[in-house]
Amino acid sequence: MKTIGAYEAKTHLPKLLDEVAAGEQITITKHGHPIAMLTPLPNKKSADVSSTIQALRALRQEMSLGGLSVREMIEEGRRF
Incomplete structure (x- = not known):
């Protein structure tokens, strides 16, 4: 040292x-x-990009907008 x-x-x-x-x-x-x-920082394991993309795609399949489109939600927010 x-x-x-x-x-x-x-x-x-x-x-x-x-x-x-x-x-x-x-x-x-x-x-x-x-x-x-x-002191040096401990080595951080970098995230596996492909597994992260798969997790995001799976999350997107689970999510629902309840039949609304993004445009409808934007317009609804503008009324207030």
Whole structure:
């Protein structure tokens, strides 16, 4: 784990963020005392696009407008 002073961290933040993105953990100190830690976020599993599309299509089949068209609903909302 790398340790760096607050002033240097402020000065070199973009470089430090690149290091953190590569998996490095960095402790930031102020007057020699640790005050913060930069750590990479855990890997997030991205959503499967095809399964999301299938779920949206299934939801659309379940939904009903009660016989109204979208245009009728818009016109009905304009009356108020």
